[in-house]
Amino acid sequence: MDDTPYSGRFEAGEHRFAVRVYFEDTDAGGVVYHTSYLRFMERARSDMMRLAGVDQRAAMERGEGSYVVAEVNMRYRAPARLDDDLVVVSRVDRMSGAQCLVHQRVMRGTQTLVEADISAVLIGPNGRPKRQPRQWIEAFERLKGTD
Amino acid sequence: MDDTPYSGRFEAGEHRFAVRVYFEDTDAGGVVYHTSYLRFMERARSDMMRLAGVDQRAAMERGEGSYVVAEVNMRYRAPARLDDDLVVVSRVDRMSGAQCLVHQRVMRGTQTLVEADISAVLIGPNGRPKRQPRQWIEAFERLKGTD
Amino acid sequence: MDDTPYSGRFEAGEHRFAVRVYFEDTDAGGVVYHTSYLRFMERARSDMMRLAGVDQRAAMERGEGSYVVAEVNMRYRAPARLDDDLVVVSRVDRMSGAQCLVHQRVMRGTQTLVEADISAVLIGPNGRPKRQPRQWIEAFERLKGTD
Amino acid sequence: MDDTPYSGRFEAGEHRFAVRVYFEDTDAGGVVYHTSYLRFMERARSDMMRLAGVDQRAAMERGEGSYVVAEVNMRYRAPARLDDDLVVVSRVDRMSGAQCLVHQRVMRGTQTLVEADISAVLIGPNGRPKRQPRQWIEAFERLKGTD
Numbered sequence: 153m154d155d156t157p158y159s160g161r162f163e164a165g166e167h168r169f170a171v172r173v174y175f176e177d178t179d180a181g182g183v184v185y186h187t188s189y190l191r192f193m194e195r196a197r198s199d200m201m202r203l204a205g206v207d208q209r210a211a212m213e214r215g216e217g218s219y220v221v222a223e224v225n226m227r228y229r230a231p232a233r234l235d236d237d238l239v240v241v242s243r244v245d246r247m248s249g250a251q252c253l254v255h256q257r258v259m260r261g262t263q264t265l266v267e268a269d270i271s272a273v274l275i276g277p278n279g280r281p282k283r284q285p286r287q288w289i290e291a292f293e294r295l296k297g298t299d
Numbered sequence: 300m301d302d303t304p305y306s307g308r309f310e311a312g313e314h315r316f317a318v319r320v321y322f323e324d325t326d327a328g329g330v331v332y333h334t335s336y337l338r339f340m341e342r343a344r345s346d347m348m349r350l351a352g353v354d355q356r357a358a359m360e361r362g363e364g365s366y367v368v369a370e371v372n373m374r375y376r377a378p379a380r381l382d383d384d385l386v387v388v389s390r391v392d393r394m395s396g397a398q399c400l401v402h403q404r405v406m407r408g409t410q411t412l413v414e415a416d417i418s419a420v421l422i423g424p425n426g427r428p429k430r431q432p433r434q435w436i437e438a439f440e441r442l443k444g445t446d
Numbered sequence: 447m448d449d450t451p452y453s454g455r456f457e458a459g460e461h462r463f464a465v466r467v468y469f470e471d472t473d474a475g476g477v478v479y480h481t482s483y484l485r486f487m488e489r490a491r492s493d494m495m496r497l498a499g500v501d502q503r504a505a506m507e508r509g510e511g512s513y514v515v516a517e518v519n520m521r522y523r524a525p526a527r528l529d530d531d532l533v534v535v536s537r538v539d540r541m542s543g544a545q546c547l548v549h550q551r552v553m554r555g556t557q558t559l560v561e562a563d564i565s566a567v568l569i570g571p572n573g574r575p576k577r578q579p580r581q582w583i584e585a586f587e588r589l590k591g592t593d
Numbered sequence: 594m595d596d597t598p599y600s601g602r603f604e605a606g607e608h609r610f611a612v613r614v615y616f617e618d619t620d621a622g623g624v625v626y627h628t629s630y631l632r633f634m635e636r637a638r639s640d641m642m643r644l645a646g647v648d649q650r651a652a653m654e655r656g657e658g659s660y661v662v663a664e665v666n667m668r669y670r671a672p673a674r675l676d677d678d679l680v681v682v683s684r685v686d687r688m689s690g691a692q693c694l695v696h697q698r699v700m701r702g703t704q705t706l707v708e709a710d711i712s713a714v715l716i717g718p719n720g721r722p723k724r725q726p727r728q729w730i731e732a733f734e735r736l737k738g739t740d
């Protein structure tokens with residue numbers, strides 16, 4: 153048995169990433185702190201990219217740029233609590249030019265707790281938006297079309 | 300000289316709250332991590348409420364409920380960096396029923412780095428939205444009208 | 447295939463918990479921020495307790511108290527970086543009275559990056575240290591003795 | 594009136610840095626999460642360095658290296674809660690070679706809540722410990738000797 157960190161998976165064109173809630177994610181209100189969901193979503197997007205063959209750290213180190221979050225539109229419907237089992241379901245809605253639009257929802261069972269539309273933009277080493285490599289876009293197209 | 304923690308102030312109906320960027324706020328991209336701005340904004344809203352006479356901890360302990368974030372719509376325009384001096388400028392756009400709408404922007408000098416519309420909702424001990432006390436609403440009305 | 451969150455495992459009396467490094471864990475120095483290791487260790491301890499049959503949330507909700515960290519002695523040997531695969535290896539060194547002593551190290555492959563001795567204390571609802579239930583102590587004894 | 598971020602001060606050879614507890618700092622146990630104190634302490638050390646004339650960001654950008662935490666020995670005595678007014682009191686115990694030893698305690702009024710000995714090491718761009726500049730050491734000597 154090995155100790156490879158958890159990785160999510162694609163199903164029906166969506167990426168599914170399970171998360172358990174720890175003390176670090178909660179606040180004195182007894183529920184998950186509102187920014188923690190954004191951290192869960194970033195983990196899910198990073199994992200989704202890696203599964204699609206995009207190595208963010210290598211791209212950054214080779215000076216090919218890295219994604220930054222450009223816009224977040226998020227609705228909180230119900231709170232998660234300590235020790236909850238959650239799933240972040242992510243769907244790439246559009247990739248064009250420098251921009252990648254992702255719809256993400258945090259589920260507990262069949263209930264949607266938080267829903268967000270995230271726009272990420274690839275930024276080159278000069279600090280400016282940069283066209284996403286064709287092979288990245290094609291990789292996501294393939295993943296969306298398969299189980 | 301005493302050691303009272305920093306507090307912001309109202310000017311022309313807006314609340315101004317200065318923040319310095321520390322290592323904890325940054326990420327390996329060399330800039331401020333995208334969720335850190337939401338933490339800065341929450342500090343500013345908490346401070347704004349206290350200046351308006353709303354004691355969130357006391358309200359929570361007395362079982363009068365507490366605010367939770369219901370919606371976040373946020374645009375990132377330019378990155379902040381380690382050691383930057385920032386100001387969070389907050390303006391209560393509407394308070395009615397259980398809901399409080401706040402417009403917040405994170406500034407570095409005269410430049411707006413991040414802009415957000417935040418909807419917070421007062422939740423009672425039973426987990427349901429609860430009408431905000433009249434004196435809280437009136438307190439904000441007064442602050443908006445003065446320097 | 448299901449979406450159960452990742453869980454660690456016991457091997458040779460030690461608990462092993464894999465962690466991948468995300469942007470949220472890093473800082474502008476390009477490495478993992480020094481408090482992030484403590485978050486990784488807390489996840490590992492929580493998981494270890496659950497595997498041992500200790501339900502922290504239920505205990506908290508039933509008013510049976512919860513563990514708080516009483517002492518941390520931590521040495522940083524080498525930095526972890528974005529996207530690294532890490533393993534937190536935890537060993538309960540002693541459980542007696544209210545106190546639980548855990549030795550934890552964060553490994554990348556065979557290299558120890560960070561090492562810590564953590565003392566956690568069970569605190570009752572009255573805010574005072576509380577003797578740990580006999581069945582919790584016995585559960586850990588059993589786990590330490592097995593693969 | 595301006596919006597300069599809060600800065601601490603030296604008194605009797607110690608650095609004093611006030612902190613207010615926000616929701617982001619707390620956890621579902623209703624108290625301050627145990628790693629938050631390390632974040633408070635890092636803010637205080639960063640501020641202390643800047644007051645002493647050490648510009649960490651400029652040093653990092655000029656390739657002169659940056660401090661990393663090498664060892665933390667921390668005792669938690671009593672919990673802080675939401676909205677508490679705290680003061681981090683820091684004292685440089687020794688600076689020699691690459692190492693800087695700092696004693697820090699988090700106070701609420703006259704009560705010490707958390708106490709820590711932190712060892713930070715200056716790391717050069719090659720990733721190795723680097724002798725601290727003489728003027729930095731002298732600056733701290735002066736600050737320790739004055740009110």
